Amino acid sequence: MSEHPLLDQQFPEWVQADARPGYGGWLVQAAHLNDVARWLRDQAGYDYLSSVTAVDYFPEDRMEVVYHLYRSTGGSALVLKVVTGREQAQVPSLTPLYPGAEFQEREVWDLLGVRFVGHPDLRRILLWEGFAGHPLRKDWREPFFEEEVKPFKSRWPEGHVRRAEDGNPYGDNLQYPPDFDPDSWQPQGEDALYAKFQRRADEGIHTDTMIVNLGPQHPSTHGVFRMVVQLEGETIVDLKPVMGYLHRNHEKIGERNTFLQNMPFTDRLDYTTSMANNFGYALAVEKLMGIQPPERAEYLRVMMAELTRIMTHLFSIGFLLNDLGAFFTPSLYAIQERELILDIFEAVSGSRMMCNYFRFGGVVRDLPEGVLEKVKELVLERLPRKIDEMDAYLTKNEIVRGRCEGVGVLTDAQAIALSASGPVLRASGVPYDVRRADPYSIYERFDFDVAVRYHGDIYDRYLLRLDEARQSLRILQQVLRDLPEGPVMNGKPQHLVRVPAGEAYGRVESPKGELGFYVVSNGKPNPLRYHVRAPSFINLTSLATMARGEKIADVVAVLGSIDIVLGEVDR
Amino acid sequence: MNDSADALNTPRYDIPPELQQQVHLTTLERIYNWSRANSTWPMMFGLACCAIEMIATAAGRYDFSRFGMEVMRASPRQSDVMIVSGTVTKKMVPQIVRLYNQMSEPKYVIAMGACASGGGPFKEGYSVVAGVDKFLPVDVYIPGCPPTPQALLHGLMTLQRKISQEKLGEMRWYAKQPSEPIPVPLLGPDLIDPRKLPLIRKQAAHTGAEEEADE
Numbered sequence: 001m002s003e004h005p006l007l008d009q010q011f012p013e014w015v016q017a018d019a020r021p022g023y024g025g026w027l028v029q030a031a032h033l034n035d036v037a038r039w040l041r042d043q044a045g046y047d048y049l050s051s052v053t054a055v056d057y058f059p060e061d062r063m064e065v066v067y068h069l070y071r072s073t074g075g076s077a078l079v080l081k082v083v084t085g086r087e088q089a090q091v092p093s094l095t096p097l098y099p100g101a102e103f104q105e106r107e108v109w110d111l112l113g114v115r116f117v118g119h120p121d122l123r124r125i126l127l128w129e130g131f132a133g134h135p136l137r138k139d140w141r142e143p144f145f146e147e148e149v150k151p152f153k154s155r156w157p158e159g160h161v162r163r164a165e166d167g168n169p170y171g172d173n174l175q176y177p178p179d180f181d182p183d184s185w186q187p188q189g190e191d192a193l194y195a196k197f198q199r200r201a202d203e204g205i206h207t208d209t210m211i212v213n214l215g216p217q218h219p220s221t222h223g224v225f226r227m228v229v230q231l232e233g234e235t236i237v238d239l240k241p242v243m244g245y246l247h248r249n250h251e252k253i254g255e256r257n258t259f260l261q262n263m264p265f266t267d268r269l270d271y272t273t274s275m276a277n278n279f280g281y282a283l284a285v286e287k288l289m290g291i292q293p294p295e296r297a298e299y300l301r302v303m304m305a306e307l308t309r310i311m312t313h314l315f316s317i318g319f320l321l322n323d324l325g326a327f328f329t330p331s332l333y334a335i336q337e338r339e340l341i342l343d344i345f346e347a348v349s350g351s352r353m354m355c356n357y358f359r360f361g362g363v364v365r366d367l368p369e370g371v372l373e374k375v376k377e378l379v380l381e382r383l384p385r386k387i388d389e390m391d392a393y394l395t396k397n398e399i400v401r402g403r404c405e406g407v408g409v410l411t412d413a414q415a416i417a418l419s420a421s422g423p424v425l426r427a428s429g430v431p432y433d434v435r436r437a438d439p440y441s442i443y444e445r446f447d448f449d450v451a452v453r454y455h456g457d458i459y460d461r462y463l464l465r466l467d468e469a470r471q472s473l474r475i476l477q478q479v480l481r482d483l484p485e486g487p488v489m490n491g492k493p494q495h496l497v498r499v500p501a502g503e504a505y506g507r508v509e510s511p512k513g514e515l516g517f518y519v520v521s522n523g524k525p526n527p528l529r530y531h532v533r534a535p536s537f538i539n540l541t542s543l544a545t546m547a548r549g550e551k552i553a554d555v556v557a558v559l560g561s562i563d564i565v566l567g568e569v570d571r
Numbered sequence: 572m573n574d575s576a577d578a579l580n581t582p583r584y585d586i587p588p589e590l591q592q593q594v595h596l597t598t599l600e601r602i603y604n605w606s607r608a609n610s611t612w613p614m615m616f617g618l619a620c621c622a623i624e625m626i627a628t629a630a631g632r633y634d635f636s637r638f639g640m641e642v643m644r645a646s647p648r649q650s651d652v653m654i655v656s657g658t659v660t661k662k663m664v665p666q667i668v669r670l671y672n673q674m675s676e677p678k679y680v681i682a683m684g685a686c687a688s689g690g691g692p693f694k695e696g697y698s699v700v701a702g703v704d705k706f707l708p709v710d711v712y713i714p715g716c717p718p719t720p721q722a723l724l725h726g727l728m729t730l731q732r733k734i735s736q737e738k739l740g741e742m743r744w745y746a747k748q749p750s751e752p753i754p755v756p757l758l759g760p761d762l763i764d765p766r767k768l769p770l771i772r773k774q775a776a777h778t779g780a781e782e783e784a785d786e
Contacts, residue, residue, distance in 0.1 A: 127698060130759060131758075170774070172701065173690075176760050176775070178775075182775070223622065244662050247660055248658050249698055264692070271623060335626070335627060335631065353620060354717070
């Protein structure tokens with residue numbers, strides 16, 4: 001018997017199994033989505049809505065909104081799908097049941113034009129109000145459109161130089177709707193954003209709140225992120241994140257790329273954890289292809305993923321201290337260790353940051369000579385010492401404790417409801433780690449603990465990252481002990497892989513949280529849909545909850561403790 | 572590089588040997604450029620992946636404070652060079668242009684990496700500006716995705732070389748007329764560059780006429 005409830009027996013009128021070859025999950029009637037979801041959440045334990053996305057099946061008049069639900073106690077995904085037409089695409093919003101769907105539903109509306117009925121604040125999220133069209137629809141073409149799929153003939157095999165600008169009437173990456181008249185056009189501006197801030201009802205003395213914008217160019221926002229905060233004095237009444245300033249169209253480009261061409265693009269999602277991103281995408285496509293990497297490759301993958309985790313956690317601790325006002329000196333400690341790990345990445349992959357190291361069915365090359373010794377030296381000697389050093393310098397520091405303890409609290413129930421993942425979820429007392437909850441690769445073989453802390457404040461998120469770095473060292477020690485000899489790739493390297501039709505969701509525990517890749521193939525060399533469930537993006541859903549009631553100076557530290565990377569937030 | 576101490580101290584005048592340790596002769600242009608080139612303060616402004624390499628360049632191992640550049644200012648008013656470190660998107664470019672306009676002269680722009688130079692791997696994307704030079708005058712382009720810290724250092728040193736060759740008479744901040752700010756683009760159905768408005772109007776009339784002909 002399946003571990004999941006049989007929804008078609010529970011709700012025979014409303015739910016059907018998705019019987020297309022290569023597909024799974026349940027097709028739910030739009031009108032009854034809320035009833036089914038409520039039953040799943042309250043009766044069957046599916047309290048964690050991980051991913052919301054949609055697929056456009058143009059030229060068919062069919063769009064599917066796809067939901068991945070989990071139990072916060074572990075297990076695999078239960079997939080719900082709701083079918084809607086393309087013209088009047090709309091489905092009921094799940095935000096009232098799962099508040100974590102808020103930003104994801106806004107993203108689906110923004111990029112695919114599916115309206116979510118009952119959503120409290122359905123505005124564009126990655127693009128701006130007034131943008132023409134919904135770009136992830138299959139019939140929407142960008143100004144630099146060349147051909148439906150890659151490789152483009154102009155580049156290969158014929159190969160000639162042509163500037164994309166030359167084919168565009170504006171000589172630039174621009175296009176306007178045919179009825180666009182620049183003289184009568186009125187900018188929409190950001191009225192819709194500011195209208196969402198509630199004015200306080202008068203209570204005797206008339207006071208007003210103040211709106212302050214932090215970002216997109218602000219040293220505290222870790223890139224081009226913007227927070228609009230409503231202040232009463234110095235206390236935060238409400239907060240709205242504004243993102244999309246680094247929206248680089250990963251998904252649209254990804255649907256034109258061949259499967260393998262997407263691998264280097266995953267590097268540029270969360271550009272501090274490229275190895276972990278490679279891992280997630282490789283898992284998703286390998287699931288579709290039904291292949292397994294050889295043993296040595298599995299160990300190398302785990303080695304790289306765990307080195308990435310240590311590197312990123314140290315980096316984020318360093319920058320949390322930046323946000324607390326200890327400008328750059330603590331970061332210098334972290335960056336020193338990071339450079340040593342980057343040396344290893346550069347040796348194995350040829351690049352410090354954009355590693356592009358994983359392939360479907362293995363990794364691209366074996367360790368060069370001398371690298372294993374370097375890893376051993378780091379893992380067994382240097383890094384344990386350095387993590388202890390960080391611990392000794394910071395953990396009992398009075399200022400760190402004063403600024404971090406009890407600030408930015410997220411309770412366990414809130415964290416689950418808001419679909420938080422990774423360190424944010426685990427610091428709130430939910431021991432949920434994809435490596436244990438839904439094991440992938442060879443993590444089942446290793447002896448390690450899921451780090452968990454219970455206060456859900458900034459301080460616990462900091463401590464949890466130290467704990468996790470130590471657990472990663474434990475895993476690495478076992479990897480170094482057991483690393484087998486053998487090939488690192490099954491078969492010959494191929495640049496065009498054959499991927500059977502179907503859907504797959506590959507997820508890994510990236511240092512930021514649950515990183516998922518939802519890939520749909522129709523048997524062609526390019527994916528029909530390539531969606532990234534980005535942990536940094538979805539963790540931001542809980543930012544407002546953490547920040548309300550805190551002082552404005554603390555919101556900087558709260559954001560630092562979530563540890564976002566804008567490449568992944570905006571994709 | 573001609574801004575080294577040796578170059579500064581080799582004027583075309585004969586200084587008596589006993590005075591050579593006390594007296595230094597140079598030109599105003601040289602000393603002016605020499606001091607500017609060695610205190611270019613970058614703006615603390617990161618866009619994407621390249622910003623991480625910029626941070627690495629600022630950190631201990633590569634350390635661009637050796638070149639007088641360690642003072643990263645978060646305010647555009649206080650900075651001399653804008654390192655455009657990452658992909659410029661349509662949503663962000665109004666802010667970037669505004670920041671550039673707010674910088675006080677003399678000011679320089681470095682396009683760091685493939686995206687800032689020409690759109691890079693994301694050029695075909697619908698919301699990406701194919702290179703910051705569509706809006707700002709770029710002084711140095713640094714190739715790479717992302718450029719290594721060594722490449723960034725080389726780019727910064729190239730900028731120093733450029734600064735040290737500037738002529739006092741040609742500097743735009745000493746011109747009689749103040750330089751005009753760059754018009755800030757607007758976010759409409761797509762990005763609207765005010766400088767392209769005549770072209771947009773012409774195109775709109777053109778497509779309108781085509782539609783009428785179709786009918």
